[in-house]
Amino acid sequence: MLQLLRCVPRALGTAVAGLRAAAPSLPLLQPAFRPSARPFGLLSVRAGSVQLPGLLRPRGPCGCGCGCGGLHTEGDKAFVEFLSDEIKEEKKIQKYKSLPKMSGGWELEVNGTEAKLMRKVAGEKITVTFNINNSIPPPYDGGEEPSEGQKVEEQEPELTSTPNFVVEVVKDGSNKALVLDCHYPEDEIGQEEEDQSDIFSIKEVSFQSTSDSDWKDTNYTLNTDSLDWALYDHLMDFLADRGVDNTFADELVELSTALEHQEYITFLEDLKGFVKSQ
Numbered sequence: 001m002l003q004l005l006r007c008v009p010r011a012l013g014t015a016v017a018g019l020r021a022a023a024p025s026l027p028l029l030q031p032a033f034r035p036s037a038r039p040f041g042l043l044s045v046r047a048g049s050v051q052l053p054g055l056l057r058p059r060g061p062c063g064c065g066c067g068c069g070g071l072h073t074e075g076d077k078a079f080v081e082f083l084s085d086e087i088k089e090e091k092k093i094q095k096y097k098s099l100p101k102m103s104g105g106w107e108l109e110v111n112g113t114e115a116k117l118m119r120k121v122a123g124e125k126i127t128v129t130f131n132i133n134n135s136i137p138p139p140y141d142g143g144e145e146p147s148e149g150q151k152v153e154e155q156e157p158e159l160t161s162t163p164n165f166v167v168e169v170v171k172d173g174s175n176k177a178l179v180l181d182c183h184y185p186e187d188e189i190g191q192e193e194e195d196q197s198d199i200f201s202i203k204e205v206s207f208q209s210t211s212d213s214d215w216k217d218t219n220y221t222l223n224t225d226s227l228d229w230a231l232y233d234h235l236m237d238f239l240a241d242r243g244v245d246n247t248f249a250d251e252l253v254e255l256s257t258a259l260e261h262q263e264y265i266t267f268l269e270d271l272k273g274f275v276k277s278q
Helices: 002-022 027-033 074-092 229-240 246-276
Strands: 107-111 114-121 124-131 165-171 176-183 201-209 221-223
Touching (some): 074 246, 114 246, 124 246, 176 229, 201 229
Antiparallel strands (some): 107 114, 114 124, 124 165, 201 221
């Protein structure tokens, strides 16, 4: 089969040569078999004509009739309507119109999804950094059936943002920072206990140089999973003496939740504008 296909160009070439030889008095037919030096797509364009080849012609009016040439589908229209309703509902349940303040004299800096809290205490600078991305834990499923007459909306738990946060403590004149990586244990979130246990935990501890913009993995890092409880308790007391205690952790959840909800509404508005844009 391949041999037969390869022979086709040769047969055509032989036939063309035969036609040229048989009709020498018809010179007007010869240019039809010469290769054209013009782009194939421009053969139909006449001199002075404004007609464009098919691939270069602007699109006709879009489905919405605005003539913008953009892609507007019924699905996009339904998507925009859904986003409009969603934004309205989210603004109705928005608890804070502005970010709540932290007690204890903490200064707040926000850069997108990252927030930084800073304070100085007796020659020490304490900095707490956290990011709201992926900070909402999966909903807890207690396996309880809805009670009779209770609406589904009433069962949905309030979403709270519980981000990991890093505490840096730097003493004046020192080139080292004590870094404590903290988090909220998922099995303790939303649970009230009578013994007033800590609602956050220290996960890792290390020293980092204040002159380095990035922390080095070569610096020794202490994991608290196998740490002596007496040393762990002293580390927790060390943080509490510097204002990082249960009260701080509770307020941090409120602040992070407000920031996350604010960013979520902004994301919905940007998404609506993107889908709707021409």
